[in-house]
Amino acid sequence: MTSMPGHFVTTRFNHILGWARKFSLFHYPYVTACCGMEYMSTACAHFDIDRFGAGMTRFSPRQSDLLLVVGTVTQKLAPVLKTVYDQMTEPKWVIAFGACAVSGGIYDNYAVVQGIDQIIPVDVFIPGCPPRPEMVLDGLLKLQEKIQKQEQDWRWKKRKP
Amino acid sequence: MEEKKTLGELRKRFGGNILEASAPFGDETAVIRKDALLQIAEFLRNPPFAFTMLLDLTCVDYPGRPDRFEMVYHLFSLARSERIRVKLALPEGAAVASLTGLWKNADWLEREAFDMFGVRFEGHPDLRRLFMDEGFDGHPLRKDYPLRKRQPRIPPRT
Numbered sequence: 426m427t428s429m430p431g432h433f434v435t436t437r438f439n440h441i442l443g444w445a446r447k448f449s450l451f452h453y454p455y456v457t458a459c460c461g462m463e464y465m466s467t468a469c470a471h472f473d474i475d476r477f478g479a480g481m482t483r484f485s486p487r488q489s490d491l492l493l494v495v496g497t498v499t500q501k502l503a504p505v506l507k508t509v510y511d512q513m514t515e516p517k518w519v520i521a522f523g524a525c526a527v528s529g530g531i532y533d534n535y536a537v538v539q540g541i542d543q544i545i546p547v548d549v550f551i552p553g554c555p556p557r558p559e560m561v562l563d564g565l566l567k568l569q570e571k572i573q574k575q576e577q578d579w580r581w582k583k584r585k586p
Numbered sequence: 587m588e589e590k591k592t593l594g595e596l597r598k599r600f601g602g603n604i605l606e607a608s609a610p611f612g613d614e615t616a617v618i619r620k621d622a623l624l625q626i627a628e629f630l631r632n633p634p635f636a637f638t639m640l641l642d643l644t645c646v647d648y649p650g651r652p653d654r655f656e657m658v659y660h661l662f663s664l665a666r667s668e669r670i671r672v673k674l675a676l677p678e679g680a681a682v683a684s685l686t687g688l689w690k691n692a693d694w695l696e697r698e699a700f701d702m703f704g705v706r707f708e709g710h711p712d713l714r715r716l717f718m719d720e721g722f723d724g725h726p727l728r729k730d731y732p733l734r735k736r737q738p739r740i741p742p743r744t
Contacts, residue, residue, distance in 0.1 A: 500719070500738055500739055501717075501719045501739070503738065503739050503740055504740055534726075535726040535731070535735060535736065535737070536718070536726070538738070542743070543738070543742040544740060544742070545743075546743070
């Protein structure tokens with residue numbers, strides 16, 4: 426954004442769309458395990474995820490654009506996670522929250538998916554067992570940076586031949 | 587002592603069906619014959635011993651033994667605040683009597699043992715897998731289940 430002396434502002438549409446999107450993340454908490462405790466303290470008053478414009482928790486994937494995969498995902502659960510991801514509307518982003526979602530964590534066995542990126546695309550990985558809320562917020566800021574910089578998608582742009 | 591009383595009574599009543607009775611670290615343990623499980627369990631369940639609570643029912647895989655599996659039952663008497671452990675050896679492919687008629691929680695515990703070890707329980711009302719999905723191949727807690735074997739339900743992204 427550039428400020429001009431004649432009291433008006435110029436910007437690019439892509440830039441302002443990114444700016445709008447990064448501060449209005451509606452997140453869907455896909456909480457399966459103990460990382461949920463850290464998610465709760467991040468989302469509630471102590472650490473207050475709302476300061477970063479991601480305070481709106483939606484409990485339907487159809488109304489959200491940020492999927493927080495918090496905790497262990499087993500092979501039995503994998504199709505459910507895939508369905509939830511597919512139900513979300515574009516544009517959408519995914520955060521893998523905690524060691525289990527990132528890589529399977531300590532559960533290197535027959536039952537657990539070794540990282541959710543085997544099932545769905547992931548934007549930000551937050552390691553830790555569980556990660557501190559500060560780390561979660563840092564991951565969120567990284568995601569906002571990514572959203573700001575990315576090539577934005579909007580409907581009439583897609584319709585062009 | 588009180589500790590020896592249950593085992594002594596079991597020995598007196600069931601004789602040859604009790605293969606081994608000991609109390610390591612004060613925990614009474616009886617190894618019994620497979621076919622006598624139901625009657626011994628019923629005897630322990632009812633007064634005077636009244637082991638009304640089935641704390642745990644599980645299985646152990648010993649690949650080196652001729653009778654590969656060992657069923658382990660942990661019982662607790664609420665009235666007398668006393669525990670007993672009952673074990674029995676089980677060859678591969680054999681079935682053991684279900685205890686669902688005596689303790690209701692044996693239902694899911696036996697389903698778990700079936701899921702993880704492939705042990706069949708005769709007289710179980712609904713012997714399906716408990717944890718793994720229906721299409722899962724094999725029994726993951728058997729020692730010969732490959733350590734690195736993975737059975738993903740949806741193919742991994744490339």
